[in-house]
Each structure stands twice: as structure tokens, then as C-alpha cells.
Amino acid sequence: MGPHKMKGRRFPLLPLRGLLVYPSMVLHLDVGRDKSVKALEKAMVDDNLILLCSQSEVNIEEPTQEDIFRIGxxxxxxxxxxxxxxxxxxxxxxxxxxxxxxYLxxxxxxxVLAKEQPEEESDDPEVDALMRTVLTQFEHYINLSKKVTPETLAAVSDIEEPGRLADVITSHLSLKIKDKQEILETIEVRMRLEKLLDILNxxxxxxxxERKISQRVKKQMEKTQKEYYLREQMKAIQKELGEKEGRAGEVEELRAQLEEKNLPEKVREKTLKEIDRLEKMPASSAEGGVIRNYVDWLLSLPWSNKTxxxxxxxxxxxxxxxxxYGLEKPKERVLEYLAVQKLVKKLKGPILCLVGPPGVGKTSLARSIARSLGREFVRISLGGVRDEAEIRGHRRTYVGAMPGRIIQGMKTAGTLNPVFLLDEIDKMASDFRGDPSSALLEVLDPEQNNTFSDHFVEVPFDLSNVMFVTTANAVHNIPRPLLDRMEMLYIPGYTELEKLQIGTxxxxxxxxxxxxxxxxxxxxGEEALLRTIREYTRESGVRNLEQQIAALCRKAAKKIVSEDQETLAIGPEEIKDYLGVPKFRYGVAELEDQIGTVTGLAWTEVGGETLVIEVTVVPGSGKLILTGKLGDVMKESAQAAFSYTRSKATELGIDSDFHEKNDIHIHIPEGAIPKDGPSAGITIATALISALTGRHVSKDVAMTGEITLRGRVLPIGGLKEKSLAAHRAGYKKILLPKDNERDLRDIPDSVKEDVAFVPVAHMDQVLEHALVEQQSGPH
Structure with a gap:
């Protein structure tokens, strides 16, 4: 026993889990582990003393020496x-x-052998000060924490020994075992109080x-509960009044609509977000209406609905x-599209552009395309559209903002794959409000239009399934980049026979x-219809014809009603009685061969036209006078024809100085139609040579072609339209540039049967065919 006395006394050890006992503490313990029970029994047998030490980890069943703190x-x-x-x-x-x-x-x-550490006495005034501070801090702690009762403070205040005070206060704090152990291990009283002060702070x-957070949470909870309660009350009141006008009802309705729709994920998120915003808006806010309108648009667009x-x-x-009737090429193109669609299953919508004069059935053909495909049909007119926002929509921030015409059209169609007709694409204009044709580029580009972005809708919209069909009277008015994205289908106009069939x-x-x-x-009868076509209309399409037929029907209806007739037949001779004096003279413009008068052919936006060109030579000082509404190109053609004639004067038997003694007047009558385009050169030259040589020009010949200074004939455009015009007017021979020979295959057989087409490469050939008798000497 002696040697152990130096090292300390022998104690049975009771390891504590999640608990720590300080000197002067009285408390109950539940002991269940075998070793601990045996240690207790040993203590009871000896002197009732036992050493209580805490385990560093709570969940260790069989602690080793390392797991138990050294001081207890x-x-x-x-x-x-x-x-x-x-x-x-x-x-x-x-x-x-x-x-x-x-450990034994x-x-x-x-x-174990353990060495007791008795409390040391202390008279340090600093310790007293520390005691007071600790007590004050403990008081604050009690006020903030609801875990310690105020009675504890009274009991603690009576303790006079500083060490014991530190121990008792620490025992009341809810600290981790590690922190409590630190206080237990601090033997020196002053140090112990200082550590405790730190912990208390x-x-x-x-x-x-914690208190601040809980107050904030409580406030939020109260606010949410209050809002919920008020909202429920409002719903109940509205229900009682039988109203659903409130914002809540509106939002509920929109959510229900959203559930029904099969929207893409992004669109769905966007719509939900906007509905939530709408819900939070005060009823008086003007923005509520804007959001409502936007959500309505998002819900009404066909995001996934296809036919x-x-x-x-x-x-x-x-x-x-x-x-x-007729229109072989456009029909063939539509059937090709269908065939490819059948093989490929998914084809990016082609963009067809139907080009032709008014009244040839461009718009109704687009409608038929939709009918033949079994698709919806939408038409928007671009005539006079100057504002980019018409195509792409306004930003939502503007008052009265709306999506563009494209998105509006898609809403009207209600499907993702309609036939979409953009009418009059050549009539768009651009001004300070932007360039709508550039905005259309995105719509009509198969590479881009699967994510068409409308300023109003903001979410990209897929236009790649749409079959776009555009119509135009003239290609040259369509901006180049737009033209690039379209496939041209020309509908030049109808022959007399075709018109007759269409009429019948x-x-x-x-x-x-x-x-x-x-x-x-x-x-x-057919005869009467033919007469109507020839003498009352002069057009490429059939719109005018339809108006004349409507007039016949009106007048017939009046006659049937007023004279109480059962039936009525109108023959060719009676047409005059119904439609009045014929508006046009059918047949050749000139009744006999003339000098200095030649029929030229021109192309206009409303189809082909015949133009009579007159030249007269009067004594003067060599002026060249041009009249009739001529454009620059036409004037240049006249100058070229004049120069050619001068260079060939001797060969043609004309005085070489004719231009010095005479004034030459070139006149193109035909009302006030603006005439321009490179196709009147050979006509003017023929008329000029005829006038100067006194040779007659055949009344049956019409011609078209541009002239060079050396007399070569250059190719022209619009041959089919021009041929139809000549055929309408009854000409028997058409002179055309040799380079245009390949275009003859587009000309209907019925026209080829009636008209002789003569390709010419040089002015000499033109004169050969056009001038009748041999020259009668200088004029």
C-alpha cells in the first residue's frame, strides 16, 4: 500500500456516457454496463467512493484507456x-x-490509481470581479435561454467559492462534453472563470x-398564414356571391388550361412563371392585364398540335x-412535294413563290394546295406592310403590344403545319419603321425558322413544318436575299382556249x-364567251372575264325576273346588247401595211402587251424626239436604234446626212402606261428604217428584241406573256431573238399553231421578215 500512496489512491472507475459530473453536484445515474455495475459494487463494499470520468465518444460500449478522459x-x-x-x-x-x-x-x-486535486483557496480581488461578471453574463443567458429556470440564478448567486461557482454554472449550460471537460480540467480557479466567461459570451x-431567426421565421409564418386565411376567405366570399371574377379565379382557370395543354417544357415553365406573377399582382395594377394577355397568347398557340x-x-x-384548269407546272411541283413527303416523312417546308399577273389564280391555287394536303390554310397580305413589328411583333413593354402577323396566323391556323400564304410579297415597303422584308428572312429560311423568335412571345416558335407559299406580280420588286430563299413558279397567263375552258x-x-x-x-354558248373574251377583256388572268360574266348573269337575272321568262340563252350577237359597245378591237392593230409603224411586244406586271411604235421624219435640224411615257431603258434603245440606222444608212439606201436635214420623232402611244424594259430596240430600228426608206411594214408581224450598235439582236424576258399578247391581238408572225428559241417550249401548242415564231440573230433578218416591198430609193 505504501508505494501507491505517493502516486494516488485506488478507485473503481465508472466511465460516463454523454454526461459529466462536477464536484459538489448531486445527481442520479442509471448504470447498466457489467463492468460499471461491478465497479459500483466494489465502491459500496469499500468506502462508497468511486471515480467518475467521461468518455470522449458516447457510442463506445467497451471504452479503452484512450477513450476515457484523464481527469474526472x-x-x-x-x-x-x-x-x-x-x-x-x-x-x-x-x-x-x-x-x-x-490503470490497474x-x-x-x-x-485506477488517481491523484486528487483539491480546490485551492484564492484571495485575488480580480477573481471576485470575474465572479461578478460571470454571474451577470449567466443572468443574460438565463433571460435568453428558456432551458434554465430563474430559481437557478438565485441558488447560484449564493455560492461564495469561485471554483464551485464556475462548476455549478457550467453544469447548467447545455454544452458539448468536450467543453465541459475543459472546465473540469482547469484546476486554477481564475483560469477556470475566464474560460467560463468566454463560453458564456x-x-x-x-x-x-437564434432568437432573431426564430422571430423572423415566426413573422413570416404569421404573414403566410394570414395571407392564406384571407385568400380562403376571399374564395369563400366569391363562392357565396357566385363570382369567379377575382384574380384568384382567373389564375385558377389559367392553371387548369395549362394542365390540359400539351406544351413543351420551356414554354410550360415560362407560362407557369407568368401565372405566378399574375397571382401576386394587386388587382389594381395595370401590368396584370398585360401579363394576362401574354399568358393567353402562350396558351392559344399550337405548340404541338399537328394535322x-x-x-x-x-x-x-x-x-x-x-x-x-391548266397550270401544269405549279400542280406538278405540289405533287412532287407530296411524293417526297411520303418517302421522307419529315421534309422542311419548301417555300414556293407563285409569280404571275393578277387574276391567274395564285391565291386560289395556294388554297387548293392546302385542300389537297388536308392541311389548314392561313393567308396574310403583305401589301403595304412597312413596319418590321408587323412580322416580328412588338416588345411586351409597349402599350397595345401584339405578336407579329406570322404568330397571329399560326394561332388562327391552330396547327403547327398549315399552308401559310404570304400574299403580295412584292408589295412590301421599307421606311423608318424598319425593313419588314429582312424580318421575313428568318421566317422563310428553312435553316432558321425552327426557332423563329417573335418579340412579343419571346419563346422560340417552330415554323419548320409550315408550308409557306408566297405570291408576287413581279420578281424584280422582291429583295434579293428573300428571293434567294424561295422557289419560283411562274404562272404567265392563259391562252384564249384556256380562258374559254375556265369560263365554261x-x-x-x-x-x-x-x-x-x-x-x-x-x-x-362558247361562241358568245369567246366574243366576251376577245372584245371585252384584254388581260393575262381571268378576273376581268369573271366581272363580265357576272354582268351577264346580273342582266339575265333582271330579264328573267321582270319578263317572267323560264330560261334565257345569250348568243354571240346579243353580247353587245348586254355588255355595250366592245371595249377592244379584236384582231391586228393595223388594218393594212403601214410605213414607219411597227408592233412591238412588251411585258408589264399585268401580263404581255402589244405596243405600236410610230416614227415620222420631218425636215429639220437633226433632232431626235421621243414621246410616250418612256423609261430610261426605252430611251436608250431608241438611241441605239438611231445610231445603228446611221451606221447602215448607205447600205440601206438612205442619205448619209439624213440626220442633219431632218428631225426624227419616235412616238409610242398606248395611253399612259409607263413603258420600260430592254425589248423595243429592233422594233424602233425597223420603224425608223421603214420611215426613212419608205418601205411598208407587214401588218401581221409583231416583234421583240433588243439591238446592239452593230445590229445584233439580244435576248429578252417574258416571251410567253408577250406571245400570248400577240396571239390575243391576232398577229400571225412573231420575230424573236435567236437566243430565246429555247423558251419556245413553254409556249402552248394552241398558240404555236396560229402564230409563226421566227428566231432572228441580226437586224438584216428582221428587215427581211418585216418589210414588205423592196426599197423605192432614198426617202
Whole structure:
């Protein structure tokens, strides 16, 4: 026993889990582990003293020396009570600190040598000051923390020993074992108080933060609950009044609509976000209406709604033939598109541009395309559109903002793959409001239009399934980049025979229906129709013809009603009685061969025209006078023809100084139609040579072609339209540039049968065919 006395006393050791006992503390412990129970029993046998040390980790069942703190508290066992579940409840009272010096070998329980550390007395006034500060801080702690009762403060205030005060206060704090152990291990009283002060300061700060947070949370909770309660009340009131006008009802309705729609993820998120914004808006806010309008647009667009294409070629061909006579090329192109669609399943919508004069059926052909495909049809007119926002929409921030015409059209169609007709694409204009044709580039570009961005909608919209069809009267008015993205289909106009068929098959039955006439109530024979076509219309299309037929039907209806006739037949001779004096003279413009008068052919936006060019030579000083509404190109053609004639004067038997003695007047009558374009050179030259040589020009010949200074004939455009015009006017021979020979295959056979087409490469050939008798000497 002697040698151990130096090192310390022998104690049974009770390791504590999640608990720490200070000297002067009295508390109950439940002991359940075998070793601990045996240690207790040993203490009871000896002197009721046991060493209580804490484990560093709570969950270790069999702690080793490393798991147990070196400093603990020697405690006296006051009471022991065996509980029914086998554990023992003990009442212990902490006596003083002790440090484990050495573990002794003992299988049954932990036994150690420990050296007691008695409290040291202290008269340091600084310690007193520290005691007071600690008490004050503890008071703050109690106020903030609801875990410690105010009575505890009274009990603690009475303690006079500084060390004990530190121990008791620490025992009341909810700290980690590690921190409590630190206080237990601090033997020196002053140091212990200082550490405690630090801990108290920290705890107080944490508690204050906790309190702030909990107050904030509480406020938010209260606000949310209040809002919820008020909202429910509002719903109940609206229900009672039978109203759903409130914003809440509106939002609910929009959410329900959103659920029904099959929207892409991005669009769905955007719509939900906007609906949430709408919900939070005060009812008085003007922006609410803007958001509502926007959500309505998002919900009403066809994001995923498609119609199934009817890919039956025979049926499609039948539909196209039913609606239109002729127009072989455009019909063929539509059937090709259908065939490819059938093979590929997904084809980026082609962009067709139907180009032709008014009244040839461009718009109605687009409608037939939609019918043959079984798609929806939408038409927007671009005539006079000057504002970019018309195509791409306004930003939502503007008052009265709307999406562009394209998105509006898609809403009208209600499907992702309609046939979309952009009418009059050549009539767009650009000014200070932007360039709408540039905005159309994105719409009509198959590479870009799958993410078409409208300023109003903001979410990209897919236009790649749309079949765009555009119409135009003239190609040269369409901006180049736009032209690039389109495939041209030319509809040049109809021959007389075609007009007759269209009149008989379509226009007459349609007008009879519209004027309330039975099919057999009014008979108009082919002869009468032909006369109407020849003498009352002069056009490429059939719009004028339809108006004349409508006039016949109107007048017939009046006659049937007023004279109480059952049926009425109109023959060719009676047309005059119904439609008045013929507007146009059918047949050749000139009744006999003339000198200095030649018929030229011109192309205009409304089709082909015949132009009579007159030249007269009068004594003067060599002036060249040009009259008629001529454009620059036409004037240049006249100058070139004049120079050519001068260079060939001797060969042609004309005085070489004719230009010095005479004034030459070139006149192109034909009303006030602006005439321009490179196709009148050979006509002017022929008229000039005829006038100067006194040779007659054949009345049956019409011609078109540009001239060079050396007399070569250059190619021109619009041959088909010009040929149809010459055929309408009854000319028998057309002179055309040799280079245009390849275009003859586009000319209908019915025209080729009536008219002789003569390709010419040089002015000499032109004169050969155009001038009748041999020259009669200088003029």
C-alpha cells in the first residue's frame, strides 16, 4: 500500500456516457454496463467512493484507456436502487477533482490509481470581479435561454467559492462534453472563470442569433398564414356571391388550361412563371392585364398540335384539277412535294413563290394546295406592310403590344403545319419603321425558322413544318436575299382556249350560283364567251372575264325576273346588247401595211402587251424626239436604234446626212402606261428604217428584241406573256431573238399553231421578215 500512496489512491472507475459530473453536484445515474455495475459494487463494499470520468465518444460500449478522459470527479455513492429492467439507479455526490495516474490490471471492472486535486483557496480581488461578471453574463443567458429556470440564478448567486461557482454554472449550460471537460480540467480557479466567461459570451451570441431567426421565421409564418386565411376567405366570399371574377379565379382557370395543354417544357415553365406573377399582382395594377394577355397568347398557340398529311397523290391531283384548269407546272411541283413527303416523312417546308399577273389564280391555287394536303390554310397580305413589328411583333413593354402577323396566323391556323400564304410579297415597303422584308428572312429560311423568335412571345416558335407559299406580280420588286430563299413558279397567263375552258367550267357555273340562277336557266354558248373574251377583256388572268360574266348573269337575272321568262340563252350577237359597245378591237392593230409603224411586244406586271411604235421624219435640224411615257431603258434603245440606222444608212439606201436635214420623232402611244424594259430596240430600228426608206411594214408581224450598235439582236424576258399578247391581238408572225428559241417550249401548242415564231440573230433578218416591198430609193 505504501508505494501507491505517493502516486494516488485506488478507485473503481465508472466511465460516463454523454454526461459529466462536477464536484459538489448531486445527481442520479442509471448504470447498466457489467463492468460499471461491478465497479459500483466494489465502491459500496469499500468506502462508497468511486471515480467518475467521461468518455470522449458516447457510442463506445467497451471504452479503452484512450477513450476515457484523464481527469474526472471522485464521487460518493449516496444511494443505490435496482430497477426492474436490471439497471441500477445511483445517487452520487461529486467531491473533488482527480487525475488518473495509472490503470490497474483488473478484468472485472476498471480500476485506477488517481491523484486528487483539491480546490485551492484564492484571495485575488480580480477573481471576485470575474465572479461578478460571470454571474451577470449567466443572468443574460438565463433571460435568453428558456432551458434554465430563474430559481437557478438565485441558488447560484449564493455560492461564495469561485471554483464551485464556475462548476455549478457550467453544469447548467447545455454544452458539448468536450467543453465541459475543459472546465473540469482547469484546476486554477481564475483560469477556470475566464474560460467560463468566454463560453458564456459565445453562448449568449448564439442564443441572440437564434432568437432573431426564430422571430423572423415566426413573422413570416404569421404573414403566410394570414395571407392564406384571407385568400380562403376571399374564395369563400366569391363562392357565396357566385363570382369567379377575382384574380384568384382567373389564375385558377389559367392553371387548369395549362394542365390540359400539351406544351413543351420551356414554354410550360415560362407560362407557369407568368401565372405566378399574375397571382401576386394587386388587382389594381395595370401590368396584370398585360401579363394576362401574354399568358393567353402562350396558351392559344399550337405548340404541338399537328394535322395528319393526306399523302394520296391521286386524290391530290384530282383536287387540284377540280379547282384549276391548266397550270401544269405549279400542280406538278405540289405533287412532287407530296411524293417526297411520303418517302421522307419529315421534309422542311419548301417555300414556293407563285409569280404571275393578277387574276391567274395564285391565291386560289395556294388554297387548293392546302385542300389537297388536308392541311389548314392561313393567308396574310403583305401589301403595304412597312413596319418590321408587323412580322416580328412588338416588345411586351409597349402599350397595345401584339405578336407579329406570322404568330397571329399560326394561332388562327391552330396547327403547327398549315399552308401559310404570304400574299403580295412584292408589295412590301421599307421606311423608318424598319425593313419588314429582312424580318421575313428568318421566317422563310428553312435553316432558321425552327426557332423563329417573335418579340412579343419571346419563346422560340417552330415554323419548320409550315408550308409557306408566297405570291408576287413581279420578281424584280422582291429583295434579293428573300428571293434567294424561295422557289419560283411562274404562272404567265392563259391562252384564249384556256380562258374559254375556265369560263365554261368554273366562272359561269360559279356566277350562276352566286346570282341565284339554276344551271339551265341561263345558257351562254362558247361562241358568245369567246366574243366576251376577245372584245371585252384584254388581260393575262381571268378576273376581268369573271366581272363580265357576272354582268351577264346580273342582266339575265333582271330579264328573267321582270319578263317572267323560264330560261334565257345569250348568243354571240346579243353580247353587245348586254355588255355595250366592245371595249377592244379584236384582231391586228393595223388594218393594212403601214410605213414607219411597227408592233412591238412588251411585258408589264399585268401580263404581255402589244405596243405600236410610230416614227415620222420631218425636215429639220437633226433632232431626235421621243414621246410616250418612256423609261430610261426605252430611251436608250431608241438611241441605239438611231445610231445603228446611221451606221447602215448607205447600205440601206438612205442619205448619209439624213440626220442633219431632218428631225426624227419616235412616238409610242398606248395611253399612259409607263413603258420600260430592254425589248423595243429592233422594233424602233425597223420603224425608223421603214420611215426613212419608205418601205411598208407587214401588218401581221409583231416583234421583240433588243439591238446592239452593230445590229445584233439580244435576248429578252417574258416571251410567253408577250406571245400570248400577240396571239390575243391576232398577229400571225412573231420575230424573236435567236437566243430565246429555247423558251419556245413553254409556249402552248394552241398558240404555236396560229402564230409563226421566227428566231432572228441580226437586224438584216428582221428587215427581211418585216418589210414588205423592196426599197423605192432614198426617202
Amino acid at each position: 470527479t471522485v464521487a460518493k455513492v449516496r444511494q443505490m436502487l435496482k430497477l426492474p429492467n436490471g439497471t441500477i439507479r445511483v445517487l452520487v455526490e461529486g467531491m473533488e477533482r482527480a487525475e488518473i495516474v495509472e 490490471d483488473n478484468e472485472e471492472y476498471y480500476e 459565445n453562448e449568449r451570441e448564439v442564443l441572440e442569433l 395528319e398529311d393526306d399523302l394520296d397523290l391521286t386524290k391530290a391531283e384530282q383536287v387540284l384539277d377540280e379547282d384549276h 367550267r368554273y366562272l359561269l357555273p360559279k356566277q350562276k350560283r352566286e346570282h341565284g340562277l339554276e344551271p339551265n336557266q341561263l345558257q351562254i
